[in-house]
Amino acid sequence: MKFINYLETIAGVSIYPLVSLIMFFVFFAVVTFYVIKADKHYIDRAKNIPLELPNPSQD
């Protein structure tokens, strides 16, 4: 019995993996860029939240 993979009939299905890869790459690049640029003061502040230090400033 000859069986043709039915998804081959969707026009341009190969675009899907390509689009997803690009999307992730862009997303990842943006997040990385943000993280590198992030304000050191904010990072230190957020990092210490679980330790419940007395009276931290609220910014």
Add this chain to the structure above:
Amino acid sequence: MELEKFKYDNQIVKMFSIATVLWGIVGMLVGVIVAIQMFVPALSFDIPYTSFGRLRPLHTNAVIFAFVGNGIFMGVYYSLQRLVKARMFSDMLGRIHFWGWQLIIVLAALSLLMGYTTGKEYAELEWPIDILITLVWVVFGWNMFGTIIKRRERHLYVAIWFYIATFVTVAMLHITNSMEIPVSLTKSYSWYAGVQDALVQWWYGHNAVAFFLTTPYLGLMYYFIPKAANRPVYSYRLSIIHFWALIFLYIWAGPHHLLYTAVPDWAQSLGVVFSVMLIAPSWGGMINGLLTLRGAWDKVREDVVLKFMVVAVTAYGMATFEGPMLSLKSVSAIAHYTDWIVAHVHVGALGWNGFLTFGILYFLIPKMYRTKLYSQKLANTHFWIGTLGILIYAVPMYWAGFMQSSMWKDFTPEGQLKWQFLDTVTKMIPFYAARSIGGTLYLVGAIIMAFNLYKTAKAGSFLADEDAEAMALTNNYKGHSTDHWHRWIERKPIQLMIVSLVVVIIGGVIEIVPTFLVKSNIPTIASVKPYTPLELEGRDIYIREGCYVCHSQMIRPFRSETARYGEYSKAGEFVYDHPFQWGSKRTGPDLAREGGKYPDSWHYNHMLEPNSMSPGSIMPTYSWLLDDDLDVSTLKAKIKAMQTLGVPYPEGYADIAEIDLNKQAEKIAANLKKDGIETSPKKEIIAMIAYLQRMGTDIKKTSVADTLKK
């Protein structure tokens, strides 16, 4: 600014912690029982309620949703209050959440034992319970967001991001995968069929691992490890990348559960690529957890809480290294359907989820009871016995997996398969026995912990409402001039939820939507026809008894499989399978082409006593199928439901289906009589035989027709 005084609610944390320990022990106990049943099948006791096919889903559901589920809520209710410096939004919602969840667990346990199941792994619960889960989940979310909104801490710590992503993604997964059409209160059919059902199911299944067993626990890791070690997380920047990359990537990886199946090749490849990429954020998280302890390793030597957490994070690292490796097609070809996968899963469940939960319990209980742990020595014993248990569990299962797989693929120099399937089963028995010892050790450890925690609670005095104080948030917060856009998100829980949802939807949409276009593109395999009424009833018995937990229905395109089972499985063969029953483990042989392999009488005797037909078989007996009458009261509703789902039964067929059912049943009964078996055509076994004899036979008809044409 005014310093506000308020109280943290410890009562709800205590309730969830008791439930965690209790259900944990129940889930592990059922695990040990099913582990022993695998080499002592007589322990199924020849009654439906204790048979392996029903107990195994009970074990998985209990461990995932009862043990880990309550563990999540315990940790979230404790940490969230402290991270946002506010009491939970509503005590009442917390109680509804707690009791609602316990009700779900009890209903789940009862219904699974009764055989009410949708037949989709880790989503077995029937539709009324699915709705209840949705409602209780909304209550949880409501309470969580209410708390976040009235917070006294401007920034949302990364743990909370993980909680929010968990909430929204689990909601999405649960609702999408639970789309089913009810036939009765206790029976429904999956909205999707065959390939589509498989893709949706493993998109769900994989992400249940991701967003129920991983992201909430990563949130807990980011709170409790810094807390227990009394030092901030190693790199907060890394945790941000960890979060976004992890939730983005995880959602794509589902198809790696379906490599070499009838799922379209491009979807498989996409799943592989993203699975491999997943190692980066996973290891980023693991390294972040472990490096938090840098300079504090001396504490790890003394503090049992940290010991558990270190092993948990290490197990997470091992499992998330192994996961991407298993996703490679060539590795999957070896590991899929074998006990290797069982080992992999248990490194995650016993090591990561179990040990992190234990660590948190040992941390929380003395704190909330304002006393010291009753016995450090017992806790250390638990640690070692648990670690040993994991090893004795996992090592034999890895070994068994390799052995099984290589035996399945072994050919003689003459080109014949070297081993009968049964040979590969009997060879597994010592490994199954060893595994049950590992599991028992782990269970004993948990019981020791329960005793230790109970004694601790007895000795201390519980602090139900813990005093706290913090500055109120001012409304006129302007932010810094250097503020980055991301801070717009991380201060706003709703935005964070929406962005998380968008991020997880992308992967789902790209993978699943094309498969839904299938319907218009599918070249129907002309000879694939809907199930006859009797076969449909038989299939429902197959689902009820959980046959799919040991038998796959998916022949991969390998020589070793086509030689053993016949023509490999095609996507077009499953178009009427609501739900699909491809399975994920071959404790017994694949059944995709079972039809016509043996006479009807073989199946009859085999269900009565598997050992009589396959000496050495570890399949339990199913004698009640021979005694019980088939219940056809819902047949009409079933046919109608199938018609609604697009199965082309002729119009009005529901009314006459029973006539066809009886005719076919008479024929099978007559067939059995020829082989000297007297039975009423009304018995369940007749329907079961009808289904088994139909399996995979449709395309054989074409082959004959094609040959004739030529």
